[in-house]
Amino acid sequence: xxxxxxxxxxxxxxxxxxxxxxxxxxxxxxxxxxxxxxxxxxxxxxxxxxxxxxxxxxxxxxxxxxxxxxxxxxxxxxxxxxxxxxxxxxxxxxxxxxxxxxxxxxxxxxxxxxxxxxxxxxxxxxxxxxxxxxxxxxxxxxxxxxxxxxxxxxxxxxxxxxxxxxxxxxxxxxxxxxxxxxxxxxxxxxxxxxxxxxxxxxxxxxxxxxxxxxxxxxxxxxxxxxxxxxxxxxxxxxxxxxxxxxxxxxxxxxxxxxxxxxxxxxxxxxxxxxxxxxxxxxxxxxxxxxxxxxxxxxxxxxxxxxxxxxxxxxxxxxxxxxxxxxxxxxxxxxxxxxxxxxxxxxxxx
Amino acid sequence: xxxxxxxxxxxxxxxxxxxxxxxxxxxxxxxxxxxxxxxxxxxxxxxxxxxxxxxxxxxxxxxxxxxxxxxxxxxxxxxxxxxxxxxxxxxxxxxxxxxxxxxxxxxxxxxxxxxxxxxxxxxxxxxxxxxxxxxxxxxxxxxxxxxxxxxxxxxxxxxxxxxxxxxxxxxxxxxxxxxxxxxxxxxxxxxxxxxxxxxxxxxxxxxxxxxxxxxxxxxxxxxxxxxxxxxxxxxxxxxxxxxxxxxxxxxxxxxxxxxxxxxxxxxxxxxxxxxxxxxxxxxxxxxxxx
Numbered sequence: 001x002x003x004x005x006x007x008x009x010x011x012x013x014x015x016x017x018x019x020x021x022x023x024x025x026x027x028x029x030x031x032x033x034x035x036x037x038x039x040x041x042x043x044x045x046x047x048x049x050x051x052x053x054x055x056x057x058x059x060x061x062x063x064x065x066x067x068x069x070x071x072x073x074x075x076x077x078x079x080x081x082x083x084x085x086x087x088x089x090x091x092x093x094x095x096x097x098x099x100x101x102x103x104x105x106x107x108x109x110x111x112x113x114x115x116x117x118x119x120x121x122x123x124x125x126x127x128x129x130x131x132x133x134x135x136x137x138x139x140x141x142x143x144x145x146x147x148x149x150x151x152x153x154x155x156x157x158x159x160x161x162x163x164x165x166x167x168x169x170x171x172x173x174x175x176x177x178x179x180x181x182x183x184x185x186x187x188x189x190x191x192x193x194x195x196x197x198x199x200x201x202x203x204x205x206x207x208x209x210x211x212x213x214x215x216x217x218x219x220x221x222x223x224x225x226x227x228x229x230x231x232x233x234x235x236x237x238x239x240x241x242x243x244x245x246x247x248x249x250x251x252x253x254x255x256x257x258x259x260x261x262x263x264x265x266x267x268x269x270x271x272x273x274x275x276x277x278x279x280x281x282x283x284x285x286x287x288x289x290x291x292x293x294x295x296x297x298x299x300x301x302x303x304x305x306x307x308x309x310x311x312x313x314x315x316x317x318x319x320x321x322x323x324x325x326x327x328x329x330x331x332x333x334x335x336x337x338x339x340x341x342x343x344x345x346x347x348x349x
Numbered sequence: 350x351x352x353x354x355x356x357x358x359x360x361x362x363x364x365x366x367x368x369x370x371x372x373x374x375x376x377x378x379x380x381x382x383x384x385x386x387x388x389x390x391x392x393x394x395x396x397x398x399x400x401x402x403x404x405x406x407x408x409x410x411x412x413x414x415x416x417x418x419x420x421x422x423x424x425x426x427x428x429x430x431x432x433x434x435x436x437x438x439x440x441x442x443x444x445x446x447x448x449x450x451x452x453x454x455x456x457x458x459x460x461x462x463x464x465x466x467x468x469x470x471x472x473x474x475x476x477x478x479x480x481x482x483x484x485x486x487x488x489x490x491x492x493x494x495x496x497x498x499x500x501x502x503x504x505x506x507x508x509x510x511x512x513x514x515x516x517x518x519x520x521x522x523x524x525x526x527x528x529x530x531x532x533x534x535x536x537x538x539x540x541x542x543x544x545x546x547x548x549x550x551x552x553x554x555x556x557x558x559x560x561x562x563x564x565x566x567x568x569x570x571x572x573x574x575x576x577x578x579x580x581x582x583x584x585x586x587x588x589x590x591x592x593x594x595x596x597x598x599x600x601x602x603x604x605x606x607x608x609x610x611x612x613x614x615x616x617x618x619x620x621x622x623x624x625x626x627x628x629x630x631x632x633x634x635x636x637x638x639x
Contacts (some may be wrong), residue, residue, distance in 0.1 A: 068516050070441070119622045124384060128577050131624070132616035135570065139610050255566075258446055266445045303458055310453035314431065321438040 009068055032180065036173040044172045046284060050242045051179040053280035055186055058262040058273065059233025065270035066194055067226045068206030069118060073130030073331045076137040077107045077231040081238025082248045083141065087149060088157040090184075096243055098162055099316035100182070111231020115224030134258040135177025141250035155249025175244045182240060186233060191273050202226055203271075212234030213252065236259075267316060278324035286312060355483050359595055362488030363557070363594020365495035368588040369550035370565075370572025371579065372502065373543040375587040378576070380519040380539045383443055387450035388547050389569030391427070393562060394454050395420040395548035396555050397462050409472040413552060417545045424544025425537045432540070433533070440603045458562040468556035476540055491553035496548050499588055502542075515539060567612065571598065574619045579631050586631030593630075594619065 025041040036044045060074050075277050084103040086096040094102075095194045114133070118126055135236025141150050150156070163174035192200045201222050249321035261282045290308040371390065377385045395416050403410035431450065435443050473490035506512035517525040518535035526532050550572075550624050551565060571594050575579035579590025597618060622630070 065442070116623045117620065119628050121620075122627070124581065125577055125623055125627060127384075128573060129572075129620045132613075132620060136610075136613040138615065139613050143610055202635065261446060262441070263445055266441050270439070272442065304456060306452045306456035307460070310451070310456070312447040313449035313452075314446050317438070317442050317449070318434055321435070321442045 019033070024325075036176045041170060041172045044170075045177050046294045047302025048172070048176045048179045048244045049241070050277075050280045050284045051176070052182045052237045052244065053261075053264060053283055054276050055179075055240070056234045056237035056261055057268060057276040058190055059230045059237065060261050061265045061268070061270065061272070061276060062190060062202070062233065063226055063230035064192075065272065066206060066266060067223065067230075068197065069223065069227065070127050071130040071133035071230075072124065072127050072262055073132070073258050074234045074261050075253050075255065076133045077111060077234040078128075078238035078241070078257060079137045079141065079248075079250075079253035079273045080110055081107050081235030082242035082253065083150060083238075084235070085239035085242040086158050087250045089158055090156050091149070096239075097331060100236060100239045100243075104236040107238075108228040108232035109274070110235075112224050112228030114229030114231070118227060119220055119223055127179075131255075131258075134255050138250040138254050141253070151249075153250065155247060155252075158246050158248070160243065160246045163179075175240075179240050179244065182236060184249075186236065187273065190233075194273070197224065198225075216336050234304075263313065265323075267313075267323050269323030269328075272323070272325030275323055275325035351635055352481070352603075353600075356599050357578045358484040359488055360596035360599030362484070362491055362593055362595070363599065364575075364592035365492045366550045366554045366557075366568060366591075367571045367594050368591025369455075369495055369498060369553070369567055369576045371587040372415050372499070372577040372584055373547040373550070374572055374576045375581055375584045376539055376543040377545070378581055379584070380515075380536055383440070383447075384573065385543070386444065386447040387427075387454060388543065388570075389572070390454040391420070391424065391544050391563030392547035392551035393565040394467070395423070395544070396551035396560060396564075397458055399548075400467060400553050400555075400560055401462070403470070410469075413472070416548055416552065420544040420548035421542075422542040425541040427544075428537045428540035432463060433536075455562050461471055462562075464562060467560040469552075471556040471562045487556050494549065498546060502546070511538070511632075529581050570612075571595075571615075574616060576620060578619050580629030583629070583631050585631060589631065590629070 012114075037048060039047070056074065056078060059077075060071060062070050063071055063074075081103040084106050085096070085099050088099040088102060089096060103295035117129065120128055130133065140146070142153055144152070160171045160175065161178075162171055163169040167174065169177070194202070201212065201217045203215060205219060205222060209219060238253075246254075264283045265276065266279075267282045268277070269275035287305065287309055290312065291305040293308050294304040322329075370392070370434050373392075374384060377383065377388070398419050399412050399416040402415055403409060407415065408516030416489060427450070431441075431446065437444055471487040471490065473486040475486070477486045477489075506516060514525070514530045515535045518530050518532045519539070522532045525535075528586075550568070554564065554568055558568070572591065575590035575594040576587040577590075578594060579588070581587065596614065598611060598615040600619070601614045605611075605614055
């Protein structure tokens with residue numbers, strides 16, 4: 001009798017928790033879907049950028065946060081994705097529905113191949129190799145013999161697509177929803193992936209490669225595939241970015257982009273999925289706010305926005321060394337102390 | 350042939366600058382196992398200080414030594430005030446702090462001294478009586494200055510008690526603490542020395558690449574590559590790596606491909622070498638016990 005009561009009450013509480021969670025998700029979903037209707041075109045464009053960054057961050061986090069391989073050069077795959085999109089649509093007239101996945105597959109191939117030398121290089125050496133990749137790709141894009149394809153220093157123009165099926169959406173709104181669709185699919189895929197057998201293998205390799213190998217994990221295969229997958233995510237982000245901006249050129253994919261992506265995953269939290277949204281918001285908006293703060297400081301402070309950005313970055317790392325996800329975890333841990341303690345249902349029977 | 354010798358010699362001159370940067374990077378790496386991404390920007394800032402001093406009428410070598418002292422203090426201050434707060438933080442967190450420092454120093458330099466490119470005079474004469482067509486006086490002079498710096502650093506670590514204490518603190522902090530070495534102070538001195546060595550690199554590089562806030566970015570990357578190529582646990586290997594990278598870069602730029610993508614080619618070669626010999630050319634093989 002007692003057992004039954006306890007079981008049913010436990011079920012009720014967990015059911016209530018589930019419902020509250022589901023309600024929160026629904027409200028959040030509605031806000032995300034409703035946002036582009038209440039904001040100016042430019043804001044919608046910025047939010048699309050946030051979604052694009054979130055996809056790229058998730059890609060790098062699969063590699064760095066879950067698999068433990070550091071890359072300072074994922075801007076290169078962003079560039080490959082953006083340029084594949086631009087070349088396919090500008091030179092071959094391929095529809096973006098087709099070009100975006102193709103960009104993803106191309107980047108998967110490039111990342112998979114880069115994963116092989118990466119197997120030989122650990123830690124710092126891999127950081128150097130990928131850093132070199134980040135510097136090399138913009139130089140190669142400017143390289144004269146490739147001009148007919150890449151458009152050289154000028155880059156390539158893309159036309160922003162209009163909404164299909166006669167939907168009453170502006171181009172910016174439609175691109176926002178396109179990015180949102182891509183992000184939803186990719187977030188769903190990776191949150192399932194990291195819980196799967198392959199995901200556990202990735203994490204095991206990060207934590208203890210030798211133990212993982214003893215357990216029968218194929219180190220080389222998992223690491224190269226993860227590299228490819230991570231590159232594919234970033235490539236899709238690059239393709240979406242090319243489409244949203246309507247323009248690709250070598251300088252938009254420089255070292256700064258690569259470093260921003262790394263900043264984003266650390267600010268969001270290594271090994272976290274939803275933290276990447278926070279990271280993306282940070283790298284999209286904080287440089288702008290730093291700019292505004294330096295405007296307040298007066299006319300002479302023209303060059304200071306980056307100094308303010310740097311100071312903010314260091315302060316955030318000081319306050320939350322494990323990023324937003326880590327801060328969230330410790331907040332939840334401390335917050336629980338102030339809530340009424342709930343008896344755990346298994347005790348006392 | 351004369352052209353090739355010229356390319357190799359001016360490669361050695363750039364290489365001496367990379368060697369300095371590599372040595373600075375290795376010095377911090379050995380003590381903390383971190384690579385300081387802001388090393389180049391610190392050197393750039395020091396070079397601006399030297400420029401300001403020279404403009405204020407201080408003679409070159411006076412400005413040179415004042416700048417080295419300033420850089421030493423700056424390096425120690427950065428370690429004390431900022432880096433020490435991140436003792437024991439995850440590696441990537443510290444990397445982000447370095448990136449933060451990089452943008453702060455870069456933008457402060459732009460703010461204080463403007464982004465316009467400045468020329469920076471060489472202390473060495475315009476022409477000299479020998480070696481004409483092969484090497485310029487500044488190139489010869491910077492190789493000489495760097496060799497003197499290397500010799501001084503070697504002597505410091507080999508023959509002075511402080512150098513010995515620093516090596517002990519880097520190699521085994523716990524035991525060093527137990528025999529009464531102030532490990533934290535040694536770390537701060539290490540940062541100061543690295544900043545001072547970097548400042549020498551900056552002042553030698555400025556007459557060649559001109560003075561602007563972004564002057565050290567490429568140089569830092571080559572210095573980093575040099576350190577890894579020579580073996581990051583071996584300062585002398587790292588310095589030698591600097592000379593190798595300098596020659597490689599110049600010869601590849603002149604004969605293999607144009608100036609446009611010489612950075613890419615040089616780095617591809619370095620990574621090729623590293624794939625074949627993952628711990629660098631001159632480092633001991635690392636054996637891990639599992």
